[in-house]
Amino acid sequence: MADRLLTLEIFRYNPLTPNIPPRMQAYQLRETPGMSLFIALNQLREEQDPSLMFDFVCRAAVCGSCAMLINGRPNLACKTLTQDLPDKITLMPLPVFRLVGDLSVDTGVWFRDLSLRTESWIHTDKTFEAQGLEERMDNPTALSIYEAERCIECGCCIAACATANMRADFMGAAFLNRIARFLIDPRDERPAAQVFEVVGTDEGVFGCIGLMACDDLCPMEIPLQGQLAFVRRKMALAGLWGK
């Protein structure tokens, strides 16, 4: 399999030079054993085209910066090996997020908004005692909080979501997963009725039409179907009974 000649068709567009229209540019590259798209793109930039823009930090599926559309589907470039792909590979930037240029998008602002809007910290009236014993939590609760917290904020679920593609104000799976994390947490005292005011809307969980591309394409395999259903049930009850 190695030693193939790969053709990478890459989306090129720089919003700073709008006179040059968006286009697909083809590059050819000799495949090496164990080659990931991270290696391939760096090699292209080093040897063929220094103007090519893309993002990488950790190259180990931890930081979430290298998410892009690989043959149309969002995934992490560092985690994707060329041996699992056909000879011709198309690369496009994630939709929905602001395009920085070529394959690079700004997921940072989007996820910062998410953290600020969800106020991603424990809200409690209890005063913290630095010297006191930590409150106990049962293991299943801790595990389900951890399950939601495995999100690396790569943006694949948002890019895969038809609703998020069509409607810019839709919160999307990453947002609702974060909501689930704080709804599960017994230390957080915000009542579900309060969450409902913002999340029980068409921009929130009731805008979701359940196409499950987020669940199918999450690189961290977070069970988003269950997370979204949990938030939906909570919000429906809060809407009906006010709690």
Added chain:
Amino acid sequence: MRTNWISLHHIPEGASVNLQKTLAKNPRWESGMELVQLVTGVFLLGFLQFHVMAVSTIILGAAAFNKDAQFLDEHYISYIGIPLVILAIFVHGLAAMRKAPWKFQEARVFLQHSRRLGHLDTWAWLVQIGTGMAVLVLGVIHIWSALLTWPIAAATSAARVQGGYFSFLLALLLVAEIHAMVGLYRILVKWSAYDRHKFVLHLIYATLFFVVLGLLALIVFLFINVKV
């Protein structure tokens, strides 16, 4: 004015707060619409499968069919059920259509997105919109033509099927069953944490069962010889 958990503290970049949206925003209505869609959808699913099974009594003979039709008639089930079904179809249609990509640009975004993604569940939404529209049109014609020859009896139904309605009813059966079962799949996906890769097979078998049952009933109607 309600206190807002999020946006009082932080307004996302690019978002604007204005009078009309602040006043129009009502999560109770928005979640209510979702529940109306769910409840009417489940009701119509139940009705459809009951209807297919009731009609399929023709397989047992015209007498069985007429007895069933008379039972529903005498107990006023038809007279309560039919208006309820018509109402549910319109309410469900309106509630479900609120999310469809009506703007041309939205539709283009959705189609390009679906093509890029090559993801069956995403395409299924297009199927759902298409079959939903078809059910709305064909369903109205179907109800109208049944009411024209009221009461329901094997003879009038057979005359309809033999008089050229066979392919029309087959098309309605197919779009209605596909719409109902894709809808049930979507409900389970949206509200439960069951593994959809497992239950999807059961739903496919159930769909096949009802389609075959309906088809058998139609074939019997096509060849049966009923004296009025």
